[in-house]
Amino acid sequence: AQSVTQPDIHITVSEGASLELRCNYSYGATPYLFWYVQSPGQGLQLLLKYFSGDTLVQGIKGFEAEFKRSQSSFNLRKPSVHWSDAAEYFCAVAEEGGSYIPTFGRGTSLIVHP
Amino acid sequence: DAGVTQSPTHLIKTRGQQVTLRCSPKSGHDTVSWYQQALGQGPQFIFQYYEEEERQRGNFPDRFSGHQFPNYSSELNVNALLLGDSALYLCASSLWDRDTDTQYFGPGTRLTVL
Known part of the structure; x- marks a missing residue:
């Protein structure tokens, strides 16, 4: 079964600094990969995807x-x-082909300092 | 063009009760998926509906059931509520016949079980 690991629960950066959020996946074939963002009280918005x-x-x-x-x-x-x-x-992975269902990681909370 | 809408926004129930959540998909979409997002976790897939039939199901008990109507809108029903059912319930819509289509998420319904 596919799985996603986001090793960082929280990341703190200063405004203007660069950012890298880590995501590792486990899947035997070529995966479909996604990054979503969720603001407080909001649903998920797709940032990008790789097929x-x-x-x-x-x-x-x-x-x-x-x-x-x-x-x-x-x-x-x-x-x-x-x-x-x-x-x-949130990073997510889905199987190639079919009506895919993404498996999500547990998420990384980004805090931005002024 | 309206995106995915969900109702109600918030809901409070007591253990043992039943609840119905509603979702209207993005215009033009024919497939609806439901996810449960517990606090501090990523969304977990519950099930997916297309042509008024459940097409795929995640690892959730039969207390979780759903329905899709001819206008593609959908309901999620949860019977015999448990404290552990407290979560944000997300609905996502997509097109069935496009393998690589993107799921669009609604803002969610926050369910609290007391």
């Missing part, structure tokens, strides 16, 4: 993620964090 092709994926709000098969990782990055980026971030 195939270029392993560096660009998303919304200036985020990007890189798929590294050899490391089973799909880390999320942003070069300069804004205070409005403070939220919960």
Whole structure:
């Protein structure tokens, strides 16, 4: 069965600093990978997704993620964090093909200091 | 274009009671999935509906049931509520015939069981 590990429960950065959120997955075949963001009291918003092709994926709000098969990782990055980026971030993996159902990690809470 | 909507926003019930949550999918979408998100955890898949039938189900007991209507809207029913059912319940909609389509999430219903 597929699984996702987000090793950092909380990450604190200063506004303007760079950000990297870690995600490792376990899945035998080529995975579909996602990053979602959840602000307090809100549903999940898709930041970016990887299905195939270029392993560096660009998303919304200036985020990007890189798929590294050899490391089973799909880390999320942003070069300069804004205070409005403070939220919960979820990495998810789904099986290739079919009406996919993503399996989510437990999330990383991003705190941004002014 | 309305996104995914859910009602009610918040709900308080007592143990043993029954609850019904409602979801209207994004315009043009025909598939609805339900997730349970416990505090501090990522969403967990409950089940998915397409053409008014349950198509996939996660590891949840039969106390959790659902329905999809001809207009694609959906209900989640939970019987014999337990304290552990307290969570944010998220609805997501998508298109069935697009393997790589994105799920769009609603804001969720916060259920508290006392």
